Amino acid sequence: MVTRRDLIKSAGVGALAIGLSSKPVLAAAERVVKMEAMLPPPKGNRVVVCGGGWGGLTVAKYLKKEDPNIEVILIEKRPNFFSCPISNEWLADMVSLDFISHDYNQPAAKYGYRFINQAVIGIDREKKRVYTPNGYIEYNYLVLAPGIRYNYAAWFKDDKELARIAKTKYPAAFIPGSEHLALKRKINEFEEGDFIITVPPGAYRCPPAPYERACMIAEVFKRNKVKGRVIVLDPKGDIAPKGPGFRTAFEQVYLGIIEYVPNATIKEVDPVKKVIKTTAGDFKFADANLVPPQQAGELVWMADLIAKNPEGAPTGWADQDPLTFQAKADPNVFLVGDVISPALGTPYPKSGHMANSQGKVVAKVIASRIAGKPIKPGMPENVCYSMVNGTPQEAIVISVTYRHDEKENKILPSPRTINERSQALAKATYEWARAMYKDMFS
Numbered sequence: 001m002v003t004r005r006d007l008i009k010s011a012g013v014g015a016l017a018i019g020l021s022s023k024p025v026l027a028a029a030e031r032v033v034k035m036e037a038m039l040p041p042p043k044g045n046r047v048v049v050c051g052g053g054w055g056g057l058t059v060a061k062y063l064k065k066e067d068p069n070i071e072v073i074l075i076e077k078r079p080n081f082f083s084c085p086i087s088n089e090w091l092a093d094m095v096s097l098d099f100i101s102h103d104y105n106q107p108a109a110k111y112g113y114r115f116i117n118q119a120v121i122g123i124d125r126e127k128k129r130v131y132t133p134n135g136y137i138e139y140n141y142l143v144l145a146p147g148i149r150y151n152y153a154a155w156f157k158d159d160k161e162l163a164r165i166a167k168t169k170y171p172a173a174f175i176p177g178s179e180h181l182a183l184k185r186k187i188n189e190f191e192e193g194d195f196i197i198t199v200p201p202g203a204y205r206c207p208p209a210p211y212e213r214a215c216m217i218a219e220v221f222k223r224n225k226v227k228g229r230v231i232v233l234d235p236k237g238d239i240a241p242k243g244p245g246f247r248t249a250f251e252q253v254y255l256g257i258i259e260y261v262p263n264a265t266i267k268e269v270d271p272v273k274k275v276i277k278t279t280a281g282d283f284k285f286a287d288a289n290l291v292p293p294q295q296a297g298e299l300v301w302m303a304d305l306i307a308k309n310p311e312g313a314p315t316g317w318a319d320q321d322p323l324t325f326q327a328k329a330d331p332n333v334f335l336v337g338d339v340i341s342p343a344l345g346t347p348y349p350k351s352g353h354m355a356n357s358q359g360k361v362v363a364k365v366i367a368s369r370i371a372g373k374p375i376k377p378g379m380p381e382n383v384c385y386s387m388v389n390g391t392p393q394e395a396i397v398i399s400v401t402y403r404h405d406e407k408e409n410k411i412l413p414s415p416r417t418i419n420e421r422s423q424a425l426a427k428a429t430y431e432w433a434r435a436m437y438k439d440m441f442s
């Protein structure tokens, strides 16, 4: 249950919350967090989708396509969409910012859903309400698609100052926005020495992204004739997925520029002294892209829908049915995209293609529920291209289909990987991205 104090705190006005007894301060706080309804209660079936990324945008559009009578509201905190897919290519100036940025109003107007540019700051599942600083919105069904959050506490425990330094000086750029701009400026201004990229342990957004990013940063260093190396610190024993494709690119295209370090589990990160201690040795860096461990986005925690391990501790990821994406604890809530649990027989990678594909499944499931029809969820799929050379542009790819083995009650992946890099796959990368943006935005 959310309280006024929780809401004020989560709206980022904790200082005001301290002064709740003082009338003028309370008045100011209430201007930030309105406790009244922002919209009238739903007349028919209202689905509120929180998070307008790859998953949420797809649910909103496809719900309206399934049934135009469903009232669909998409709440997103950013004013415009910035794509993580293809952002590595953008780092190396292979595409413009325009290619990966999109406008939220166009698809909302075209498909007839309502776009609200607000942050969700509270969720009350009992009352079926979602809170924004401008008041609450009631729902019949709720879709949570907030993506990931960084877990700096895994590195720094309670030391918020060290976490702040790591986040601001060496941004991860795994959540779209200004961190990407900072990273691009860094690599363009890099003069010499070792530039470290950390691969997070456990489940994280886009498993091949750190390796693709290493290639694209190495491409910039090569182009700028910088005396620098890109050091990839990986807790895994080997690169995955597309291991052979990345390895040959590291050894053939970027020999002497990229150094891959396997079995490098991080023991300590010191963003002040610029040292990372790992099980594969200690590394000093001139600059870095420190990508921390990750968890499901804040909204899933707020809704109390995080899966627990057998000991009862939070796993960090959402607890959903792997076929319908319905929250196990609440039949009126659906969890989509990167938030979903990698355990519990759900081998889905955290990718944009996968989030988009799940979004279509969830739209069908909710529309069937509303129509009182039997639910026959389809299986999502995944396709992921990675650019591994900039001159000429060459890429590799993995595509995966999934099958539900009813007897074993398991989801079985069938992957197909092309590790031989080619210009044809580089062209296909951009065709894929164009088709995905078109699917979500026009």
Ligand SMILES: Cc1cc2nc3c(=O)[nH]c(=O)nc-3n(C[C@H](O)[C@H](O)[C@H](O)COP(=O)(O)OP(=O)(O)OC[C@H]3O[C@@H](n4cnc5c(N)ncnc54)[C@H](O)[C@@H]3O)c2cc1C
Pocket: 050, 051, 052, 053, 054, 055, 056, 075, 076, 077, 078, 083, 084, 085, 086, 087, 088, 118, 119, 120, 121, 145, 146, 147, 148, 173, 174, 175, 176, 205, 206, 209, 213, 297, 298, 299, 336, 337, 338, 339, 350, 351, 352, 353, 354, 355, 383, 384, 385
């Ligand atoms: C460098 C990089 C490269 C990648 N390359 C690829 C690729 O080539 N192919 C591929 O398929 N995937 C790729 N990915 C992965 C892809 O970006 C993610 O898997 C995808 O974005 C997940 O979609 P999502 O909807 O779960 O989350 P997101 O797309 O992150 O969307 C979540 C949205 O929720 C919003 N939100 C969060 N909290 C709130 C709140 N409180 N109130 C309102 N809104 C909120 C966020 O602002 C965000 O817009 C890449 C990722 C990275 C980092």
